[in-house]
Amino acid sequence: xxxxxxxxxxxxxxxxxxxxxxxxxxxxxxxxxxxxxxxxxxxxxxxxxxxxxxxxxxxxxxxxxxxxxxxxxxxxxxxxxxxxxxxxxxxxxxxxxxxxxxxxxxxxxxxxxxxxxxxxxxxxxxxxxxxxxxxxxxxxxxxxxxxxxxxxxxxxxxxxxxxxxxxxxxxxxxxxxxxxxxxxxxxxxxxxxxxxxxxxxxxxxxxxxxxxxxxxxxxxxxxxxxxxxxxxxxxxxxxxxxxxxxxxxxxxxxxxxxxxxxxxxxxxxxxxxxxxxxxxxxxxxxxxxxxxxx
Amino acid sequence: xxxxxxxxxxxxxxxxxxxxxxxxxxxxxxxxxxxxxxxxxxxxxxxxxxxxxxxxxxxxxxxxxxxxxxxxxxxxxxxxxxxxxxxxxxxxxxxxxxxxxxxxxxxxxxxxxxxxxxxxxxxxxxxxxxxxxxxxxxxxxxxxxxxxxxxxxxxxxxxxxxxxxxxxxxxxxxxxxxxxxxxxxxxxxxxxxxxxxxxxxxxxxxxxxxxxxxxxxxxxxxxxxxxxxxxxxxxxxxxxxxxxxxxxxxxxxxxxxxxxxxxxxxxxxxxxxxxxxxxxxxxxxxxxxxxxxxxxxxxxxxxxxxxxxxxxxxxxxxxxxxxxxxxxxxxxxxxxxxxxxxxxxxxxxxxxxxxxxxxxxxxxxxxxxxxxxxxxxxxxxxxxxxxxxxxxxxxxxxxxxxxxxxxxxxxxxxxxxxxxxxxxxxxxxxxxxxxxxxxxxxxxxxxxxxxxxxxxxxxxxxxxxxxxxxxxxxxxxxxxxxxxxxxxxxxxxxxxxxxxxxxxxxxxxxxxxxxxxxxxxxxxxxxxxxxxxxxxxxxxxxxxxxxxxxxxxxxxxxxxxxxxxxxxxxxxxxxxxxxxxxxxxxxxxxxxxxxxxxxxxxxxxxxxxxxxxxxxxxxxxxxxxxxxxxxxxxx
Numbered sequence: 001x002x003x004x005x006x007x008x009x010x011x012x013x014x015x016x017x018x019x020x021x022x023x024x025x026x027x028x029x030x031x032x033x034x035x036x037x038x039x040x041x042x043x044x045x046x047x048x049x050x051x052x053x054x055x056x057x058x059x060x061x062x063x064x065x066x067x068x069x070x071x072x073x074x075x076x077x078x079x080x081x082x083x084x085x086x087x088x089x090x091x092x093x094x095x096x097x098x099x100x101x102x103x104x105x106x107x108x109x110x111x112x113x114x115x116x117x118x119x120x121x122x123x124x125x126x127x128x129x130x131x132x133x134x135x136x137x138x139x140x141x142x143x144x145x146x147x148x149x150x151x152x153x154x155x156x157x158x159x160x161x162x163x164x165x166x167x168x169x170x171x172x173x174x175x176x177x178x179x180x181x182x183x184x185x186x187x188x189x190x191x192x193x194x195x196x197x198x199x200x201x202x203x204x205x206x207x208x209x210x211x212x213x214x215x216x217x218x219x220x221x222x223x224x225x226x227x228x229x230x231x232x233x234x235x236x237x238x239x240x241x242x243x244x245x246x247x248x249x250x251x252x253x254x255x256x257x258x259x260x261x262x263x264x265x266x267x268x269x270x271x272x273x274x275x276x277x278x279x280x281x282x283x284x285x286x287x288x289x290x291x292x293x294x
Numbered sequence: 295x296x297x298x299x300x301x302x303x304x305x306x307x308x309x310x311x312x313x314x315x316x317x318x319x320x321x322x323x324x325x326x327x328x329x330x331x332x333x334x335x336x337x338x339x340x341x342x343x344x345x346x347x348x349x350x351x352x353x354x355x356x357x358x359x360x361x362x363x364x365x366x367x368x369x370x371x372x373x374x375x376x377x378x379x380x381x382x383x384x385x386x387x388x389x390x391x392x393x394x395x396x397x398x399x400x401x402x403x404x405x406x407x408x409x410x411x412x413x414x415x416x417x418x419x420x421x422x423x424x425x426x427x428x429x430x431x432x433x434x435x436x437x438x439x440x441x442x443x444x445x446x447x448x449x450x451x452x453x454x455x456x457x458x459x460x461x462x463x464x465x466x467x468x469x470x471x472x473x474x475x476x477x478x479x480x481x482x483x484x485x486x487x488x489x490x491x492x493x494x495x496x497x498x499x500x501x502x503x504x505x506x507x508x509x510x511x512x513x514x515x516x517x518x519x520x521x522x523x524x525x526x527x528x529x530x531x532x533x534x535x536x537x538x539x540x541x542x543x544x545x546x547x548x549x550x551x552x553x554x555x556x557x558x559x560x561x562x563x564x565x566x567x568x569x570x571x572x573x574x575x576x577x578x579x580x581x582x583x584x585x586x587x588x589x590x591x592x593x594x595x596x597x598x599x600x601x602x603x604x605x606x607x608x609x610x611x612x613x614x615x616x617x618x619x620x621x622x623x624x625x626x627x628x629x630x631x632x633x634x635x636x637x638x639x640x641x642x643x644x645x646x647x648x649x650x651x652x653x654x655x656x657x658x659x660x661x662x663x664x665x666x667x668x669x670x671x672x673x674x675x676x677x678x679x680x681x682x683x684x685x686x687x688x689x690x691x692x693x694x695x696x697x698x699x700x701x702x703x704x705x706x707x708x709x710x711x712x713x714x715x716x717x718x719x720x721x722x723x724x725x726x727x728x729x730x731x732x733x734x735x736x737x738x739x740x741x742x743x744x745x746x747x748x749x750x751x752x753x754x755x756x757x758x759x760x761x762x763x764x765x766x767x768x769x770x771x772x773x774x775x776x777x778x779x780x781x782x783x784x785x786x787x788x789x790x791x792x793x794x795x796x797x798x799x800x801x802x803x804x805x806x807x808x809x810x811x812x813x814x815x816x817x818x819x820x821x822x823x824x825x826x827x828x829x830x831x832x833x834x835x836x837x838x839x840x841x842x843x844x845x846x847x848x849x850x851x852x853x854x855x856x857x858x859x860x861x862x863x864x865x866x867x868x869x870x871x872x873x874x875x876x877x878x879x880x881x882x883x884x885x886x887x888x889x890x891x892x893x894x895x896x897x898x899x900x901x902x903x904x905x906x907x908x909x910x911x912x913x914x915x916x917x918x919x920x921x922x923x924x925x926x927x928x929x
Contacts, residue, residue: 005379049583050575052569053571054489057549110384115488117486117489118483119483120484120485158424162415165414165415166413169413169414170411173337177337178326187337188338196415196423199429200429200430251773262424266425266426267426267430273433275440276437277440278440280441281440281445283439284445285449285452292509293487293501293505294509294511294556
């Protein structure tokens with residue numbers, strides 16, 4: 001059985017890292033621009049009576065294209081779980097998904113004829129806009145965040161970050177042993193009560209209010225700076241605890257930034273995916289209602 | 295006393311590693327401090343946490359810091375045990391078993407870490423820590439939830455209401471239905487595809503009033519029945535409408551066939567009247583709506599006698615006035631003549647507008663005495679005679695008694711004593727003749743009676759009687775001649791009737807059987823168009839109607855299309871007033887018969903409406919319609 005040889009050039013392009021945004025020299029961006037411009041020009045040349053809306057022949061045409069596009073765009077969820085190469089590679093598909101998805105902004109908006117109301121039709125449009133805008137956020141974060149993320153984590157894997165924090169805690173534990181009770185309780189809290197992160201907004205902010213480690217660090221620092229007797233008393237032991245806490249706070253900041261970046265990369269999908277399915281439901285209702293009251 | 299500090303450590307396989315260290319002391323220090331006898335390296339243990347003392351046969355465990363020790367789940371600062379007991383003391387994560395070693399005096403303190411050190415973070419915390427999985431509801435579960443919401447709220451609930459709460463009975467008051475509403479989402483509002491037209495606003499809550507069956511487009515029967523538009527007729531015969539239309543382009547043909555295929559047939563009410571397009575959207579006003587057929591209509595509709603009309607400012611023919619050709623009280627003959635042909639009207643009247651409007655003329659001079667009675671100004675103005683109807687669109691018909699009679703009196707005798715003016719009846723020439731004859735005869739009789747009384751005593755004998763009879767006959771004959779003279783006077787030049795009317799002379803010159811030619815005044819010259827005078831009230835009458843120079847009643851003072859084009863142009867104009875066909879013409883109207891069915895009747899078989907006594911006109915449009923009803927086909 002003869003196998004088709006993969007095109008060498010294509011294969012090389014795919015092998016090298018070319019972003020899905022730049023895939024084939026923006027092939028799908030160009031296609032999407034073409035579709036949008038044609039749709040806009042036609043909108044002004046077509047003269048519907050009495051006005052533009054989803055119910056004119058042009059409205060139905062745009063609506064059909066739009067609904068087809070939405071279904072196809074949704075199929076990326078299925079397509080991405082299968083791996084192929086070449087023109088129908090996942091990269092090509094993703095590139096088309098992004099640009100044709102953006103062209104839907106034009107197609108669907110023209111389909112509405114700018115007729116909006118409190119009804120299922122506008123609901124479907126609104127959901128579609130939410131999906132597209134969340135997708136646009138996704139693209140933005142995908143193209144900016146990974147670079148910042150790798151700069152931030154400096155070759156550490158997430159497991160290494162966990163191990164590092166644990167190691168710092170163990171060192172703290174050891175180093176704090178000679179200290180008197182008042183300092184030990186601070187250190188204990190730093191070890192046991194430090195919240196690495198919290199809810200969605202804490203994750204997005206990249207910092208934690210009332211972090212026990214940070215507080216321990218600042219309090220112990222205040223001791224060394226404020227009172228010479230205490231320093232003398234605790235001596236080098238306190239100094240080493242402070243330096244370990246200092247390392248911990250640096251590490252915590254890095255971990256929290258990492259969590260922030262990860263959240264940015266993930267959050268849009270928590271909107272994009274469920275709202276896509278929501279949109280499919282509303283779109284079905286929209287189409288059904290139009291034909292039901294034909 | 296000897297203590298044996300026994301350190302027990304367990305290997306991962308459970309095997310114990312035991313190391314003993316004998317200490318020759320009577321008390322042992324326990325703590326985190328490195329110099330303690332029993333060194334417990336954990337932060338939960340104080341630097342110098344406790345002391346173990348051996349005294350005689352008892353062993354004491356005393357807490358030496360502010361932290362307690364724990365024995366059998368009991369916290370305390372001081373515990374005393376006997377040698378025989380095996381004491382189990384817990385300090386932090388460590389367990390200290392204290393007992394006397396058999397066969398020896400030594401007291402063993404076996405130290406074991408019973409609580410293993412666990413790191414703060416576990417490897418399995420990774421996903422909880424770094425991903426949103428535990429922070430937000432899952433993508434899949436949210437998707438399911440939202441889908442159920444969408445399908446239930448936007449499909450099942452509206453469908454449920456459609457099938458269980460059918461409101462096909464439009465007779466049911468909407469208010470009642472609103473009271474019955476349980477929840478807001480129902481087919482009516484939630485599925486409404488666009489704002490309803492103003493006329494149909496009340497139906498927005500009742501889709502079923504038009505959409506009777508699912509997946510079926512609205513039918514004409516629905517519009518035309520149910521007491522809504524049942525009196526409305528089509529513009530013309532449907533076959534004619536289809537024939538008259540401009541042929542479709544291939545693309546237009548494809549669209550039409552597609553529409554037919556999906557159940558949106560052509561030539562339905564809803565083909566033109568597209569609902570759900572905003573308040574004004576349902577009535578199409580575009581010029582092409584008319585132009586599609588009337589532009590070059592004669593090439594497609596062979597038997598039409600309608601003139602081709604394209605667009606108002608391009609190829610609309612000049613207006614054609616409907617003028618009276620032959621006046622008649624019942625059925626005047628009328629004709630539609632283009633204003634280009636300078637039509638004349640044969641109303642049967644004489645009326646020079648110019649004399650009545652002339653500045654400094656005779657009429658103006660005569661007004662002085664009448665100003666108080668009729669409210670005339672210095673000069674006679676149009677409004678003195680032409681009164682707008684209540685709709686303000688057109689004018690009430692001129693009435694002789696009301697309008698002409700202000701100056702042109704039909705009074706012919708004034709009683710010197712009472713001042714009563716005897717007035718002739720307008721519009722009844724025979725009555726005029728009879729009244730005048732009666733008047734002069736009765737005066738003759740009165741004069742005769744009074745002359746007898748003036749003559750004194752009555753003389754006896756036949757001669758006297760005969761003389762007296764002779765005088766009576768003379769008196770009556772004289773009265774007859776006198777009344778004939780007066781009648782002739784009034785019907786001939788210089789007389790009241792002659793001024794305005796065409797007189798039919800008596801066939802016998804000796805008789806006074808005068809008659810008046812029939813009079814028919816056009817109530818409107820343009821019955822096929824609607825013109826609103828009130829919306830032109832920023833103009834003077836004479837801006838459009840050349841009355842000041844009109845010397846004859848036969849002048850048709852209607853302005854031509856050029857006059858309109860000074861201000862109005864087609865619907866796309868920018869610098870003028872955009873004007874479409876519907877600004878002047880109607881498409882559907884029950885009474886607009888010429889518009890409904892193109893007239894196939896004879897060109898000259900025009901009928902003039904019988905003059906109505908009731909001139910209290912309520913609507914100019916109604917008047918125009920009435921007129922056009924009766925002059926169907928009068929072109």
